[in-house]
Amino acid sequence: MGSALLEQWSKGTESITVVDPGQASVPGGARLVSDRAALDGERFDCIIVAVKPQMIDDIMPDYVGHIAPDGYVISIAAGYSSARLSATMGDAPVIRVMPNLPAAIGRGVSGIFASPAASETHLAHAQEFMARAGTTVTVDTEEQLDRVTAVAGSGPGYVFEIARAYVEVxxxxxxxEEQARDMVFGTMGGAIDMAAEPGALSLEELRNSVTSKGGTTAAGLNALNGDGGLTERLRATLQACYDRAVELR
Ligand SMILES: NC(=O)C1=CN([C@@H]2O[C@H](COP(=O)(O)OP(=O)(O)OC[C@H]3O[C@@H](n4cnc5c(N)ncnc54)[C@H](OP(=O)(O)O)[C@@H]3O)[C@@H](O)[C@H]2O)C=CC1
Ligand SMILES: O=C(O)[C@@H]1CCC=N1
Known part of the structure; x- marks a missing residue:
């Protein structure tokens, strides 16, 4: 996810340093170091946490000394709370964001939550930074950010899996496979783009406009969600994702 964001972030004017022991290169002219020790006491206005939540406790305390006096921390990690991260990072102000993978093509959706210690300046910077990767939604509570994770952060995974099953069938x-992908991607993308047009009909109206009484779509829709099974499956999907975010706090 960090690499996807870096594609967009590096279009700005900041100097960006990436610490990653496993990368051979990074996009957009960012500086890459494989070992934190190479930073040699340098301080940064913003430190971005893009490792797995389960690795934060081991990795991030070493970065406390690299935060500039008015600096702050952005975390893209799922679940791991701002209070816990601030404690891990020497009481630094923390802004949590929850991006999603289409950020790689500038069409991500990112939730943003500023913890109380973060300043207006920090928040404005985080909002501008994330806006380079697509749409942003600033939420008032950390609880909502974990719900953004369930809807949007993990959402591309659901979409890819639904499209994969659609292609398979x-x-x-x-x-x-090429014909199936062309039809499925064209149908999903075209339908969603049409629904997103300004002034578009509601989703129910759009669905009904495809559906002739006693016709083919009605037969298909009845099999898809006539018993509400699809809605229930999606409800369980978002709940399971949210519950996992809560476990990772
Ligand atoms: N994937 C997604 O769609 C999203 C992910 N996130 C969050 O992004 C974070 C990363 O997830 P994801 O990109 O999927 O995971 P990845 O495993 O792909 O990325 C983690 C990166 O951290 C690197 N790394 C490992 N150890 C260190 C270290 N000591 N110092 C610096 N870097 C290190 C890894 O290198 P190596 O590969 O060599 O181990 C890898 O490049 C998580 O916190 C996740 O919750 C948030 C939203 C969406
Ligand atoms: O699966 C995960 O935990 C991460 C967070 C959101 C998307 N991917």
């Missing part, structure tokens, strides 16, 4: 109707 389309191929069972005799199409090549």
């Amino acid at each position: 389309a191929m069972e109707h005799g199409f090549t």
Whole structure:
């Protein structure tokens, strides 16, 4: 996820340093070091935590001395709370963000939550930084950020899995994978873009406009969600994701 964001962040004017022991290169002219020791006492206005939440306790305390006096910490980690991260980082102000993977093409959706110690300046910087990667939604509570994770942070995973299953089943109707992908991506993308047009009909109206009484779409929709099973499955999906974020706090 950090690499996807870096693609967009590096279009700005800041000097960006990436510490990653496993990367051979990074995009956009950012400086890459493989070992924190190479920073040799340098201080940064903003330190971005982009490792797994389970690794933060081991890795991040070593960075406390690298935060500039008015600096702050952005975390993209799921779950791991701002209070816990601030304690881990020498009581530094923390802003948590929850991006999603289409940030790699500038079409991400990012939730932003500023903990009380973060200043207006920190928040404005984080908002501008994340806006380079797509849409931002600033939320008032950390609880809401964990719900952004359930809806949007993990959302591309749901979408990719739904599209994968759609392609798989389309191929069972005799199409090549290329044909199936073209039809599924075109249908999903076209339908969503149409729904997102300014002044578009509601989703119910759009669905109904495809659905002739007694026709083919009605038969398909009845199999898809006639018993509410799809809605229930999505409800369980978001709840399971949120619950996991809570476990990671
Ligand atoms: N994937 C996603 O769509 C999203 C992820 N996130 C959050 O982003 C964070 C990263 O997740 P994700 O990108 O999926 O995971 P990855 O494992 O792909 O990325 C973690 C990166 O951290 C590197 N790393 C490991 N150890 C260190 C270290 N000591 N110092 C510096 N870097 C290190 C890893 O290197 P190596 O590969 O060599 O181990 C890897 O490049 C998580 O906190 C996750 O919750 C948030 C929103 C969406
Ligand atoms: O799966 C995860 O934990 C991360 C956080 C949101 C998306 N990927």
